[in-house]
Amino acid sequence: MQYQDVVELAKRRGIFWPSFEIYNGLSGFYDYGPVGALIKDNIINTWKYIFVELEQMALIDSPNINPEEVLDASGHTKVFTDYITYCERCGEAYRADELIKKKMPDYEFTTYDDMVKKIEELGIKCEKCGGNLSRPEKFNLMLSTKIGPGKGKTSYLRPETAQGIFINFLPYLRYFREKLPFGVVQVGKGFRNEISPRQSLLRLREFNMAEAEVFFDPEYLEWKGFFQDMMDQRVRLLTNRGEDVELRLGDALKKGIIKQQPIAYFIGLTFRFLKNIGIDTERIRFRQHHPEELAHYSKDCWDCEVETSNGWIEVTGIADRNQYDLKQHIEHSGADLYILKKLETPKNIKVKRFKGNEEKLKSIFGNEWERAKKYLESLEVTNNQIIFQGKRIPEDAYSIIEYDEKEEYTKEIPWVIEPSFGIDRILLSLLEHSLYTRENTGYKVLRLKPHISPYKVAVFPLMPKDGLDKEARDIERILRTENFNVYYDESGSIGKRYARADEIGIPYCVTIDYQTLKDGTVTLRERDTTQQERLGKDELPEKLRRLILKCLTSI
RNA sequence: GCGGGUGUAGUGUAGCGGUUAGCACAGGGGCUUCCCAAGCCUCUAACCCGGGUUCAAAUCCCGGCACCCGCACCA
Structure with missing residues (x-):
């Protein structure tokens, strides 16, 4: 299914749409609608089930706004500022520091004026047409704001949730009784002032991320997680030496393709998470970063990529952040972010x-x-x-x-391995992998697993009369008190209502007909097969609960 | 940010100087012999925004905004 089909459905059925549309919209911002917000929560809840319940990591929540000092220490204020210069003749854009570095390999940015002077002294021209270059423009990829009255304190909307975890390393160390390894996770928003946001949820300026920072004794990098068979998991790996192989994680470690056990484990965990929520496992691969594309804090990094109609897109990064961040915060704050x-x-x-x-x-x-x-x-x-x-x-x-x-x-200083998930991209690729056209009828079905589906069950009276509607309302109420998210619909023909439910991925439909009034049985219809079975209405809650829980826990 | 393309009911589209702006699906109400987008009647609902040209602009021109495709960027 194509990306455009997903966008059309998303807009029509309340999954997501561009924000601020009545004011012309604003690039890089999207709303989740009533259906999308439920799906997003379900994806996050599954993630939490795996990382918090099963892997026993600690869930925390820290501010979206970070004071300048934090991001000075982490290196973001420096690395996130680009100076861009344009050719005045052909319009080509360049990063000013990159141009200087080509002529002066040991160049380090000091001041703006120095940079301008160097460009003049070295006689740097447009590489394409030889035209003159404009004065470099500063472009900060972080969004800034001021805290407090008057001049205010310069602060930034966080570009990642990770720093909020690093700076509180000591309380987390106490929480885990001073024993390594341990993981701390956070689900929240991140912000980047992207130059050109594109393709709906693919590149946003405000986005949802789920990150885990896992702290290790540097001499003992091993995560003994919930899944004891993880090293038997087979995954597709693309190394930075150009190999494209499918291997058991244990073998990849042995062969030195993956260098650290925790990275292997978290690659496996990512694979199982994506599989569990319903991503097509044939279209998942893990790609190792080339040395030059590594982030400033990272020594090794594997991206999880998912194939969509937009090509392979990065949905998760598993980075070896080593001791970089804690070291930086030790140096900048003087805090003792060490283990004894x-x-x-x-x-x-x-x-x-x-x-x-x-x-x-x-x-x-x-x-x-x-x-x-x-x-x-x-x-x-x-x-x-x-x-x-x-x-x-x-x-x-x-x-x-x-x-x-x-x-x-x-x-x-502890050693950190970080799996970091882009929730919006995961949701978008999941929708694309889940949407299909029903044969014969040609209408759309969203094949969401029950635990991801926005509603767990739809309740329909065959017709909204003869007491069928009242009976349906009663069953709806019972299911709600049993803690199911129920979708009630009595408008239009029964076939139309099944179709509407299929389109937003509701896995089960319960229909109340004339026989219900006689013997208390209802039909339970499964979305993908459209097969129905007849069962007593009293059996519904238990039956549904079993079906849904099974999907969450088969990982 | 550059180049190319596109913006018409909720969605998908037709109209390409003068239309009561058409169609399909969706949505509301009604009828119906009602279990897979059934049928009939009926209603609601749109020219992205701002300027300009013209007697007359959805239509032509300019600017903005958004989206799509490339390029660049993506810690």
Whole structure:
């Protein structure tokens, strides 16, 4: 089924549509309608079932708005700002820093004026036509806002939910009783000021993501999850060396195609999640990033891609974020985002430590001097330059002291592996994989699994008269009190109502007919086969519950 | 952001200077012998927005916005 068919259905039946349409719309923003919001929640609930219930990760919720410091530390403010220059003759766009780097490989951005000067000095022209280039324009891919009155505090709408987890590493470490590994997950919105949002839910400026940050002892990267047979799972892998293979995850690990066990496990978990919600498993693959496309924080990354009529689209990224983020936050905040590891045999050692000079540090860091001191004194003594909050700590601001110590603990920065899911793209590809045309009749059916379907059961009186409607209303009420999401419809012919229900993916339809009034039985119709069975109305809740639960739990 | 294309009821479309803006499906009401978008009657409902040209604009021109296809971008 084509993407256009999904968009048409989505708009007509209340799944999703462009936001702000009465004010001409705004690119990159979409509403979920009454049906879509239910489907989206069901996808998220399934995700939570797997990550929170089964894998025992901790669900948290942190703010959408992040102060500048957080994103300075994470590297986003720097990496997310591009300078774009255009050819004044042919209009070609370039990233200014990339152009300079081609002539000066060791170029690092310092200031805007310096960048402009370098372009002039190096005589950089349009690569295509040799025309003059315009003054570079700043483009920040994060949306900013100000907090509080007056000038306000510069803040950004978060580009990922991950930072909200990293910065609270210590409370989560306590929650898990100081034992690694553990996972913390968050479902929420992320924001990016995309240059050109496209194709409905594929590239949004405000989007839904579900992320897990899993913290490991760097010397022991292994996730012993719920699924003991995970390494037997077969998946299709595209390596960054160009191999395209289908392998057991265990074999991929053995062969070194996947380097870390947790990445293999989470690839398998992603596969099973997508399979469970109804993505066509023949159209799932995992593609390893090439070194040059890795994010600034990442050393290795596998994208899960799903094939749609728009080609293979990235729906999940499983990234080795290593120690990058915690290290950055340690350096910028001075917080001790470490784990303590007890040594098996304590060592008597001579320890060299930095000892900060208060006066000097005060003169460099002002109010921040205590944090600077704490950071300085937490470091191993090396010859490296010491940087705190971007400023170098000069050698005359500290001394090195030496003393004997019994070392019982060693401290380390945990290692992070991150599976990150784009909910909107998953929903869009699921709709495309689920929509089909019924043979013979030619009308559309959305083959959603019962636990993903917006409504679990539709209730129809064969005709809205002769007491059939009252009986149907009674059954509807009973099903609602049994906690089913019920769709009641009595308008139009019975065939029309089945068709309407099929189109938004309702898996079961209960019809009340004249026999119901005599013996209390109803017909239960299954969507994809259209087969009906007759059963007592009292048996409905148990029967439906079993059918729905089975779909959620077969993973 | 660039180039090309497209914007007409809820959806899909016809109309291409003068139409009561047509059709189909969907939706509301009614009738009906009612279990897979059945039939009949009836009703509701649209020219993306803003300028301009013209006696007259859905139609031609310009600008905006949105969508589609390429290019670029996508941490």
